[in-house]
Amino acid sequence: MAAITIPRATHGRAFRLRRLRGNILFALALLPFVVFALFPVYWMFITTFKQVNDLYNLQDNPLTFNLAPTLEQVTYLFQQTNYATWAVNTVEVGAVVVAITLFVCIPAAYVLARMRFPGSTSLGIGIFLTYLVPPTLLFLPLSQIMVGLGLINTKWALAVVYPTFTIPFCTWLLMGFFKSIPREITEAARVDGCSRFGALFRVVLPVSVPGLLTIVIFAFTLVMQEYVYGLTFVSASDQKLITLGVVTDLIRGDIFYWGSLMAGALIVAIPVAFVYNLFMDTFVRGITGGSLK
Amino acid sequence: MATVRLEHIYKKFGDVIAVNDLSLEIRDEEFLVLVGPSGCGKTTALRMVAGLEEQTSGDIFIGDRLVNDVPPKDRDIAMVFQNYALYPHMDVTDNLSFGLKLWHVVRDEIKRRIEDAARMLGIDRLLQRKPRELSGGQRQRVALGRAIVREPKVFLMDEPLSNLDAKLRVQTRADLLKLHQRVKTTTIYVTHDQVEAMTMGDRIAVMRDGLLQQLDTPEGLYASPANLFVAGFIGSPPMNFFRGTVRQVDGQTMVDTGSVRVPLPPRVAGGAARAALGREVVYGIRPEDIEAQNGTGGWPVRANIEVVEYLGNEVQVHANVQGVTFVARLSPRAGARVGEDLPLSLHTERAHVFDAKTEDAISG
Amino acid sequence: MAEVERSVSDVARTTAVARARAQLSPRERIGRLLENEAVFGYLMVAPAILYILILVGYPFAIALWFTVSDATVSQPIGPFTGLTNLKFVLDDEVFKRALANTFVFTISSQLIQMVFGTMLAFLLLRHFRGRRLIRAIVMLPFTVPVAVGAIAWQWMLNPTYSVVNWVGAQLGFFPMLGGPNWLGEEQYAMISIIVVNVWRNLPFTAIVLTAGISSIPQEILEAASLDGAGWLTRWRKIMAPIIAPIIYIALLFSLVFTFTDMTVVWLLTKGSPVNSTHVIASYAFVTGVISGGLGRGAAMSLFLFPVLLVGALMLLRNLKARTLD
Ligand SMILES: Nc1ncnc2c1ncn2[C@@H]1O[C@H](COP(=O)(O)OP(=O)(O)OP(=O)(O)O)[C@@H](O)[C@H]1O
Numbered sequence A: 001m002a003a004i005t006i007p008r009a010t011h012g013r014a015f016r017l018r019r020l021r022g023n024i025l026f027a028l029a030l031l032p033f034v035v036f037a038l039f040p041v042y043w044m045f046i047t048t049f050k051q052v053n054d055l056y057n058l059q060d061n062p063l064t065f066n067l068a069p070t071l072e073q074v075t076y077l078f079q080q081t082n083y084a085t086w087a088v089n090t091v092e093v094g095a096v097v098v099a100i101t102l103f104v105c106i107p108a109a110y111v112l113a114r115m116r117f118p119g120s121t122s123l124g125i126g127i128f129l130t131y132l133v134p135p136t137l138l139f140l141p142l143s144q145i146m147v148g149l150g151l152i153n154t155k156w157a158l159a160v161v162y163p164t165f166t167i168p169f170c171t172w173l174l175m176g177f178f179k180s181i182p183r184e185i186t187e188a189a190r191v192d193g194c195s196r197f198g199a200l201f202r203v204v205l206p207v208s209v210p211g212l213l214t215i216v217i218f219a220f221t222l223v224m225q226e227y228v229y230g231l232t233f234v235s236a237s238d239q240k241l242i243t244l245g246v247v248t249d250l251i252r253g254d255i256f257y258w259g260s261l262m263a264g265a266l267i268v269a270i271p272v273a274f275v276y277n278l279f280m281d282t283f284v285r286g287i288t289g290g291s292l293k
Numbered sequence B: 001m002a003t004v005r006l007e008h009i010y011k012k013f014g015d016v017i018a019v020n021d022l023s024l025e026i027r028d029e030e031f032l033v034l035v036g037p038s039g040c041g042k043t044t045a046l047r048m049v050a051g052l053e054e055q056t057s058g059d060i061f062i063g064d065r066l067v068n069d070v071p072p073k074d075r076d077i078a079m080v081f082q083n084y085a086l087y088p089h090m091d092v093t094d095n096l097s098f099g100l101k102l103w104h105v106v107r108d109e110i111k112r113r114i115e116d117a118a119r120m121l122g123i124d125r126l127l128q129r130k131p132r133e134l135s136g137g138q139r140q141r142v143a144l145g146r147a148i149v150r151e152p153k154v155f156l157m158d159e160p161l162s163n164l165d166a167k168l169r170v171q172t173r174a175d176l177l178k179l180h181q182r183v184k185t186t187t188i189y190v191t192h193d194q195v196e197a198m199t200m201g202d203r204i205a206v207m208r209d210g211l212l213q214q215l216d217t218p219e220g221l222y223a224s225p226a227n228l229f230v231a232g233f234i235g236s237p238p239m240n241f242f243r244g245t246v247r248q249v250d251g252q253t254m255v256d257t258g259s260v261r262v263p264l265p266p267r268v269a270g271g272a273a274r275a276a277l278g279r280e281v282v283y284g285i286r287p288e289d290i291e292a293q294n295g296t297g298g299w300p301v302r303a304n305i306e307v308v309e310y311l312g313n314e315v316q317v318h319a320n321v322q323g324v325t326f327v328a329r330l331s332p333r334a335g336a337r338v339g340e341d342l343p344l345s346l347h348t349e350r351a352h353v354f355d356a357k358t359e360d361a362i363s364g
Numbered sequence C: 001m002a003e004v005e006r007s008v009s010d011v012a013r014t015t016a017v018a019r020a021r022a023q024l025s026p027r028e029r030i031g032r033l034l035e036n037e038a039v040f041g042y043l044m045v046a047p048a049i050l051y052i053l054i055l056v057g058y059p060f061a062i063a064l065w066f067t068v069s070d071a072t073v074s075q076p077i078g079p080f081t082g083l084t085n086l087k088f089v090l091d092d093e094v095f096k097r098a099l100a101n102t103f104v105f106t107i108s109s110q111l112i113q114m115v116f117g118t119m120l121a122f123l124l125l126r127h128f129r130g131r132r133l134i135r136a137i138v139m140l141p142f143t144v145p146v147a148v149g150a151i152a153w154q155w156m157l158n159p160t161y162s163v164v165n166w167v168g169a170q171l172g173f174f175p176m177l178g179g180p181n182w183l184g185e186e187q188y189a190m191i192s193i194i195v196v197n198v199w200r201n202l203p204f205t206a207i208v209l210t211a212g213i214s215s216i217p218q219e220i221l222e223a224a225s226l227d228g229a230g231w232l233t234r235w236r237k238i239m240a241p242i243i244a245p246i247i248y249i250a251l252l253f254s255l256v257f258t259f260t261d262m263t264v265v266w267l268l269t270k271g272s273p274v275n276s277t278h279v280i281a282s283y284a285f286v287t288g289v290i291s292g293g294l295g296r297g298a299a300m301s302l303f304l305f306p307v308l309l310v311g312a313l314m315l316l317r318n319l320k321a322r323t324l325d
């Protein structure tokens, strides 16, 4: 017995050593990525709570608090700017964009993924090509249209424009999802007594909930994060959405309200990070869905 | 209950003619099997009856109603799909009641029908499960149940057993037949398996390349195949075929393969035989119509045995008579041994003769 | 066979069809119409097509007119000027620089993302304690609005108070207060722009790759190991070809996006120093929106189109696979 157990023990130790070395190498490989990703976020975080004098201090270690942390900058954000209004605007515009996107994309993606009628392929291509039109090309004519619609310099201009991004992308995304649902299920529903519409609403949509959620998230984060169109179409402070408001109203000429800027950004980023982590896998599957089978 | 009538149905997909001039009447309460090799248009034909595919031309009647323009939901049919197509987001009860609710069947009636069907199919304990929590056989039963509770005019089934293992398939086949005897709903059943077709169909429609080859009872198909294709398709192992010429030999009409001569069956004697004189034909005889010689008639030949397969209750031998090879099903006691000669007798009275060019059966 | 041959005469058939139609109420008739594949199909894509025609097609057409006319903000419907705008743009040194920058920016960002994204994907695929947390941390840059992320980097790269330089000095890379002026010198500014863009997009690339790699059936990899394939062979001969389609899609999406995006450039440098860091999108924005030269701005934006079209054609091959069975 002893003769057998001893070699096994040494083998075990060598094995453990090798594994330990592997783990250390692994951690060393991962570390730069974590630092690269985390450092700017940490920097934003600490900037948020630093006193202004601490920010512009060339003597001491900038990575820690050299003066007592303060909520001054956060308070400033909420009391001296329209931050709350921007947040409300973002939610309102987000809801409208999500609604338009769903209303337009669901039916289009369904028939383009499932049906063949004269011109169906070209229509699908046409919708998708929209994604390629450079935004800079559209700014000027679009702003004229917004003037015509009486929406210029209001948040609703953005609610009307953002779907031009979300529609091509989300149609594409949903097409992949719908493709992966067996055709026979909708046919069974139609034989069971559903119209074509009925089959879509009673069977296809309930099965596609992850795909629909992905779209909602995509549309909403786009509204939360978009900057360039906002910059072009909206200048009234009380009409801005959150990102634009933070980036424009907290930089006055050469003066940057660093702490408040970072605070405003982090308040947006944290919920988004949370939601993304929940839905990342579905999102990725949505984008790549059609190409992986 | 209803008849289903297809009249001159064509279906083209681009250049492919999937169904070619199909005319077919399925009688009330009949169990009709549509059989044929892969790609012959069975599924397409069934889907046109369901309204899931629109025919290029021709008419379809269910009962007396012309249903060409009628969408599937208004045809009063139920369909069982090969992959079952259960609604993944609903439990079994909801799967079964889905159609009934759409047809505004009252709640008590829905409950009664689901209970009946569940008991009949032995799925009463699965009613709360989602499809992904069921085995293949159970899913198949739920799919059947979904059709049964609808109490439709017609059942359409597209290879509903093909995803089951062999044993379950045999059992479910019997269950399906029992079910049909009880509910007596007109049924169109698609399969590519001739054994399934022969055991289940009241009548069988054999298709090939979109064309109907023959419509007959199982007995009729077996006893008098209309052409070479049907003869080869029905029966296992398949019928043996030899090419030959019809000749008058010693006052008897024979098929001459060059090395072997066999007499024409009595059915083909007389006028048809005379008309066939000198023509190229294919002579067909089923493996079960060949026996070891025992003095009770048949056409005697001496065959060299090349392969012997023991199947327990019988042996299948590959035999060779002067260069003509064929398969025979013999009794294990016939004493067939590889390499040895064995006297066999062919029951030529049950043989079939086909025109080599048209491939149609020749009969008197 | 006899009853099969019995067919309703043509007259009887016509009346049967007519009777079946006449019995329908108008509502039923509309219902029938909607069951028609083509009618249903057109109806369902109509909202998408209308939206796009009005808000992309129409402005796009106007923009095309801008490129060949002397349009300004004050006079959008200017006189036709032919290729004058295009010629002007081609003679513009800043534009040429921006064109080169766009390619440098897009291609190097993508390359770096692919290489490091693959490494990161493999690291994240290993099962280790705290994997979810690490994944969440690595995802953070993607969730910070890109505009604000760029501002944060601007602060980190501030010529006077750069924390990056402070850390660099502590590690001995350069003397205290003697680090590079990241956003003030051409080379460094371009590098900064690329780094920020990679910072922002690397997580997404890595996650897409992770999804691709983990979708490879384990048996295939095991079979390859049994056949004696080493780590590199497994990657080159098995994993990479299998996930190629997914990489391709992610890459094309991201290429098109990076190509037309100006946010990072705009917020980090606004094209400075001396217009050396503009990309086409940001320069077109300056020319068209800020200075009001509609025609020239549009001509610049359109300049990207041929390149995008190539990307589009490649994506379309995949789109076809999605629309057809
Ligand atoms: N949607 C379609 N588009 C184009 N061709 C089709 C389509 N559906 C069927 N076909 C073609 O029509 C022919 C008949 O197909 P069908 O599915 O009816 O065959 P099947 O007899 O059911 O075969 P299987 O036993 O393999 O299911 C085939 O050649 C097939 O390729």
Ligand SMILES: [Mg+2]
Pocket: B042, B043, B044, B158
């Ligand atoms: Mg089929």
